[in-house]
Amino acid sequence: MNEVMKALLERRSCKKYKADPVPQELIEQVIEAGLYAASGMGKQSPIVVAVTDKKLRDRLSEVNAEIRGNAGQDMFYGAPAVLVVLADKSVPTAVYDGSVAIENMLLAAHSLGLGSCWIHRAKQTFELDEFKALLKDLGVEGEYEGVGNCILGWAAEPAKPAAPRREGRVYWVK
Template identity: 35%
Template sequence: MNETISTILKRRSVRAYRPDPVGQPELDLMLEAARHAPSAMNQQPWHFTVIRNPELLRQLEEHCRGAFLDSKVEALREIARQEGFSVFYHAPMLVIISGDPSALAAQYDCTLATENMLLAATSLGIGSCWMNAVMMLHATEKGKAIFRELGIAFPEGYRPYAAAAFGYPAEPWPETPPKNADCVTIME
C-alpha cells in the first residue's frame, strides 16, 4: 500500500494528548499541506489561527463547555457535565480555520484545508481531533463576544468554519472503528 493511502487509513480522532508542544517545523508542514488543499476557483479563502497559549486554550475550552451545557442537544449537555471532561482533550494546540463567507465555497474549502492538516499531522505522528465546539460557540452572539474578549480575531468579515486540536497522543494510536462498507453505488 502506498504511503498516502496508509496515512489516510491510519488517521483517527485522538482524545488524549501529552502536554508536549507541537514543534514549529511540524506546524509549518501541517500549514503548508493545508494551504495546498483544493478550493473553488482557487480562491483560497482561508485563514489559520493557531492557539498554543495554555491559558487562552483553557479559557476558550471553558466557554465551549458552557456552550455544550446550554445546547438543546442532551448528549452534549450530558458530556459537558462529566467530571474531568475536556472539550479539547487537553491538546496543546488548537487551529481554527476561518474563511471569507463571500467566497464561492468557503465552508467546503476550509474543511478541505482542515483535512489536509489532519492527514499531515498523522503522517508526522501527531494526533488530531476535529472540534465542532468552536463553531458552536462562535455561532451565538454571546460566543462572538467571548471571542472578542479573549482576543481571538479573524480577518475582517471572516468566520470560523473548522477547528481541530493537535498534539502527541497520550495513549496508543486508536484502533480503527468499524466502517460502513455499504455506502457506495457504482453506475456503469
C-alpha cells in the same frame, strides 16, 4: 500501499494527549498542508488561527464546553495546540474549503507522528463578540465563519483501530 493511501487509512482521531508542547516547525508544516488544500474557484478562503498560548487555548476549550453543555470539561483532551480554521463568509464554498483544509491538516499531523482531532463548534465560538474581537486584534478583516478546531499534540495512548466501514454506501453506475 503507497504512503498517502497508508496515511488516509491509518489516521485516527486522538482523544488523549500528553502536555508536552509541539515544536513550532511541526505546527507550521501542518498549517502549510491546510493552506495547500483545494478550494472553490481557487479562492483559498480559509484562514488559520494557530493557538499555543495556554490562556487562550484554555478559554477556547472553556467556551466550547459551555456551547456543548459540558461545562468544566477540557474539550481539547489535553492537546496543547489548537488550529482554528475559519473561512471567508463572502465565498460560497467557505465551509467546504475550511473542511478540506482541516482534513489536510489531520492527515499531515498523522504523517508527522502527531495526534490530532477535529473539534466542532468553532462556528458558535466565533459568533461571540469576544472571539470576533480576537480576530480584529489579529488584524483579520471581513466576516469569517468558524469551520472547526484542529487540535494537535503528542498522543498519550495508542490509536484505537478504525471502526468497520458502514456497508452499502457506494453506488456504481458502469
